[in-house]
Amino acid sequence: MSSVVNVADIFGENVFNDAVMQERLPKKTYKELKKTIEEGKELAATTADVIAHEMKEWAIEKGATHYSHWFQPLTGATAEKHDSFISAPRSDGKVLMEFSGKELIKGEPDASSFPSGGLRSTFEARGYTAWDCTSPAFVKKDPEGTGAILYIPTAFCSYTGEALDQKTPLLRSMEAINKQSVRLLRLFGNTTSQKVIPSVGIEQEYFLVDRDKYLKRKDLVFTGRTLFGAMPPKGQELDDHYFGAIRERIAAFMKDVNEELWKMGVSAKTQHNEVAPGQHELAPIYEQCNVAVDHNQLVMETLKQVAYRHNLHCLLHEKPFEGVNGSGKHNNWSLVTDDGINLLDPGKTPHENIQFLLVLTCVLRAVDRHAELLRESASDVGNDHRLGANEAPPAIISAYLGEQLEDVLTQLINTGEAAHSLKGGKLHTGVSTLPDFAKDATDRNRTSPFAFTGNKFEFRMVGSRDSVAAPNVVLNTIVAEAFSDACDVLEAADDFQMAVHNLIKQYASEHQRIVFNGNGYSEEWVKEAERRGLPNIKTMVESVEYLTTEDTVQMFEKFDVFTRAELESRAEIKYETYSKAVNIEARSMIDIASKHIVPAVIHYVTSLANSINQVKQANSNASTVVQDKLLVQASELLTDTQNALEKLISVTDEVAKKEIGREQAYFIMQEVVPVMGQLRKPVDELEMIVDKSMWPMPSYGDLLFEV
Incomplete structure (x- = not known):
């Protein structure tokens, strides 16, 4: 014990x-x-x-x-x-x-x-x-x-x-947001706060699979995700895994993870089953931005190390399994002074909290002006499989404010004055033994990529295995720029009260398009976002362009966060990372299909053909309709597999002929990735036909439900 x-x-x-x-x-x-x-x-x-x-x-x-x-x-x-x-x-x-x-x-x-x-x-x-x-x-x-x-x-x-x-620009961005935040506080008469620190809380999602089964899946070993795999009869349809009872083996793993992290000062607080089978989440208490980033790296390392000791394997890839939810990490971001004031706390009457309304509208301005850059900060090879699906925020950047704050902004835009704030009231349970309790004035929206959740913004696009340094560098810097622009206006104003009132109304009006409280998963929103002129950047490769635009370079150089050379180098690294990762996936598919799947299917087809011959030899009048149908179906899919395999080999060989960097990355995205999908399709169909004893790797059912 x-x-x-x-x-x-x-x-x-x-x-x-x-x-x-x-x-x-x-x-x-x-x-x-x-x-x-x-x-x-x-x-x-x-x-x-x-x-x-x-x-x-x-x-x-x-x-x-x-x-x-x-x-x-x-x-x-x-x-x-x-x-x-x-x-x-x-x-x-x-x-x-x-x-x-x-x-x-x-x-x-x-x-x-x-x-x-x-x-x-x-x-x-x-x-x-x-x-x-x-x-x-x-x-x-x-x-x-x-x-x-x-x-x-x-x-x-x-x-x-x-x-x-990742650390150096993060520390630079923290200095930038501190300087501009203190400057803004001084305008509102705050002379006691000496420092403003970005406070960050990071929710980490991950999958656990049995290590012995993991080692039999070369796609997981080589790439961190399954390149082939048919859906099991049961997935996440019943929603029974989410917040469900934690299995004994997983609970023992979580206990050891917590103890390791607590000893190293990581305040691991929340743990639970996530939506997909085999998926879980760990969340710590909020910390200073750079410490939170360091601690998240420790969390990921500890999850993997402790899993090994429990004969498990921790998968941090954003989409290890097709057809079930992928994994992300939610970056909860706020600004807190050294004497405990949260700049994003609206108070009980947000319509009267002028400082909060300016901070809020500055954040909206920052997100609207630099939506492409914020999207890029969450770009990752694995995230291309996750963003935009009905499981994660869409690739379109929008901000959720909730009914209360949206109503306040609407009042400001329409009348120039905010006269009231919506109240939450009481929530009546209807059960005499249960207490009634205060109801929040605002619901939550899990489909929003950038959601206000009480006294912070939750950036939900970040990939599960990524460092959260890059998103926080961007958030810190774009908000520092918005604060700086606001302070320039207010410091030059003759009437501060009138100037701040006008600025809040101006920012709310100009950047209202970024606010969306509805269903971010719907097709209607995609069309509405296009009408509003919001960018919809669907892939990592397309997002990298925005690291080196003139607006981006000027902003980062103004606040001494990045130089042009540093930004150009990061763009080059991102292109190369994408190319190398997908090229490894493509070559892994070729290796697995050639050495394992095709031989296994040939063995199955041969066995089936021999069975048909044996039945007919034993009884010429016996029916082999079922066997004949399976033989034809398997043979046709085997042909499709071989054709797609040869096509993938050919197109992958072309990769080396392209110039390393942008050209190679775009070629892989446009030419290689679609062919990978063409190879996967017949293989996944074959998995549903071929005798399980002959299939060369554990199935999704084996991996997700037998832990």
Whole structure:
């Protein structure tokens, strides 16, 4: 029987957090570090040495022998290089355990082997990692508890200073939104708030399958998704998996995941079954933006590592199974001051909350002006299979405000004044033993990609395996731009009250087209969005164009978040990532179809033909109508499979002839992807015919329901 865990006792036990620093650091050193964290000042070398020494001593007490600068290159994963604490051996053969301030603050991994989009040549290897002291260091232990590594969250840049990672632009964007938010608060007379921080909560969806079955599916092993697979008799039609009772094996897995995360300071709070069979969700409590991004990477890594220990495999692909819901992650974003004021809290009477209405309309302006860029921030190879289907937000960016706020904006637009706010009232249950309770003034809309949910916006388009850094970089920067433009107008105004009133009405009127409270899954909305002039970008490849438009470049350069070169490099990396990922999928389909599926179907057809002959030899009058029909059907589908396979081989061979980058990506999207669909169709039909004992891989039913 497993031991009972007291969460309060273990939470953050492996984190070099504020409490540990207060306890272990000299008061002067602690104050200097806090000043660096709060004001962004450079840390003195002597102070860094003291911090490094205490961090090393603490980590060694936790069993650590090595440290690692933990960073997020443009691969979609994290990276780490482990160095031991030992120094050069002394003359007596002993070694000291040392860790200097210089080693804490700066590392030097090889930059040439990570994606750079042309920023670095292969022979230009030098790159630097720099300590992000606003995200606490932590110790990660192996499952047996016999070894541990001290992880130091860092940013990663090239020798020439360009960002080669997700963290650097995120920190830059946080500085931009902080500066412009404080500027706006000062206009409203707030002189006490010194800092505004983007607060983020990330809901993570994932699938779990049995590891032994996973290893028999080469498509899952090579690409993370099933390239073939017929639907089982039961899918998610009954909605019985959503919030259903969690199976014992999965509950044991979740328990271990939670304990691992709690020890590393990740506030995992909510867990439940998601819509699709085999699908689940984990959500933490809101945190400072960069810490939330780091912690989400830890969540994904921990899900995979713990799954392995339970003989499970965690699938983070956005669409691992055709025909059932895919996985995303909901990025809940708000702005909070250092003294606890949420800029997106409407209060009880939002029509009277002028500061909130300006913030709200600025956000709408930002989303409307940069809808294409926001869509691009959620683009991913796997997300192309998910966005726009009746399971996820549409590829059209719109904002849901709910009845209360939409009514307030309508009043402002129509009359120039907002005189009232809709009230929620009471919800009467009709059962005497159940209490009546306060009803919210606004419902929720799960079909909206960008929904206001009380005191935050929920950006629901992000893919399940993606870093949430890119969407938050975009959100922070486009809203910083909107705040900056508003402040320019208000600072120059003679009558502030009249100017802010007019600006709210102007922004509400000009950007009303982005507001949509209806069913985002409907065809009617697609037509209505087109009438409104809203973009509908359906693929990753098409979205990448918007990373390097003049408007995008000017905005990011104005707020020192990206340079033109950094944006162009990221666009190049995105094109290459798409091409490589789909090319791997296409070649995996060729390999699986050629070596496994076609031989299996030939074996089945041959067995069927032999059976027909044997029946006729035994009794010439016996009917073989059923066998004959199956033989014809299987043979025809086998021919279709072979023809599509040869076509896929041919078109895939053409990929290498295209120029790497945009040209190759568009060729793959337009020519290769459709042929992959042509190969899948007859194979999935064959799976429904061929004897299960002869089919070369576990079925959807095996994977989704036998966990």
